[in-house]
Amino acid sequence: MNFANDEGGAITADWVVITAGVVGLGALMYYYMHEPLRHVDEQSGQVLASVVVEPISFE
Template structure:
């Protein structure tokens, strides 16, 4: 029994798995933080782009209607 316990405690194969799990969790956490840090900027960019496109479409319609009436 003492020999089995000694062999179990000296075995390091599981330690590599634990290292990979910790490394993978760190990479996933950094990715999530990166996404969360740019979310507000992307949202405001989307709103600004939508407003610009709406204004451009309204302007294009006005110009088109004016050309039709000539």
């Protein structure tokens, strides 16, 4: 009956559940945010490509 009362592995089970939840939440966020962030990236790239940087002289 000592086996039924042993709680030594309970913390391991808790960490497995927490880790699975964090990984699942990350995957869910990637699924929902992938396309909107891709469009923001493309727009930012277009804006930065059109920026003209003037040369600086220290003479």
